[in-house]
Amino acid sequence: MGDEKTGGLVVIWITIVVGMVLAVVPMPQFAPVELGFLRPDWVAMVLVYWIIALPHRVGILTAWLAGIVVDVLLGSLIGQHALSYVLIAYVATSLYQRLRMFSVWQQASILFALLGVNELVGFWVESIAGLKNWSLWYLLPALSGAFLWPWVFLILRFLRRGVGMT
């Protein structure tokens, strides 16, 4: 029984790491720089999926750990992503029963709110380090994340069922 549990945890962390790789994959040379604003927070989406699917396995602590690694990965102040991931993990963990009931697109709109909070908290922490002006463009990653949610959901669910995690 211990093996089953750790096996599942490994798969979960592998998907989180894939999310991290996607977070830093460089934009192709021919793409305009501004396209980078559309990059969603993949790690946040992966975390929300696992919290909804396996709330007893993945929770606020996992989100915090992932956030710390992402901070080192992106060069942001340590604790910035940890804080925003902890916040959205708290919301997701509190609401997972209801979130499971929603259709994928309803979930997508919740994701927009969650990812929006993610961006807001990130912006707030970055303003501590230096002057930044708020712009609605900062919410673009939340929008793209919401649009891409159904695919993320389906892929991760396919993985989860394939590996046999309940």
Added chain:
Amino acid sequence: MRNFSCLEVNRIKALFLEETTLDYQLLGLGLLSLVFVFVDHTTNWLDGSRSALTIVTTPIVVTADLPNRSARGIEDIFSSREDLRGRITGLESELIFLKVKTEKMAALTSENNRLRGLLGSAAKLQDNVLVAELIGVNPDPEEQEVVIDKGAEDAVFVGQPVLDSRGLVGQVVEVTPFSSRILLISDERHSVPVQVLRNNLRLIAQGTGIGQRLELLHVSSTADIKVGDQLLSSGLGNRFPVGYPVGVVDRVDFKPGKPFAEVLAKPNAQLDRSRHVLLVFTESRILEKANTGFEKSGKRGG
């Protein structure tokens, strides 16, 4: 309504996560994260942990670079022998040409030092360089930073100037054992003291972020500056060595009624294209390294 057995109660409990534990987790980890943010912003106590964690993140950065790398590898595989031979011939002749130039420069440098000695000025320091390869780019389009594959193990230090074959690229802002992060001159948070080649006018060139341009600060409306002027690093501030190309002025707007003109320059370095960069070690730095250890950390943020 029947009574539930212990087992059933436990099973029902398992359907719901304890609300209070969640609150404590949020409070605890949330506050901890805030503390980390303040500590990381104001001190360098967390730099050790950051370095340790790069053991995990560097493979992630390298993996993310694979598509680019394999694309270039495939390009090479598909090049014909003719193309490769042509490239080699071109590089060989360029190499001979550059070797001749370097010999001449060595002669000029020693003559220069002799003359300076005669005038009683200090001899100019020689610079050593170390080649590094780009392994990652900061994905935030508002920040211009790159990650290279040399770190503390190669004596890279915070504040070290970085060039490419065309000019100044930036400076090292974070050093971990096997990689470092470089802030590019085009980043909004970066400024370089420069000097106009033509008339030695001293100015400061600040990055503008996404625009990939440099903005020259506080250029008075009577300043002698025009489009096409080459900017070199002036060496003031002791951060960047003197005389390296920084950029070329490509826009001058004297605004009537405003105290300063708007002057923009295009960086010489190929900031969005260079795969290889040079880390500069000035002679005094080399001596320092030989004597003690090397400086590893600095403050983040701001």
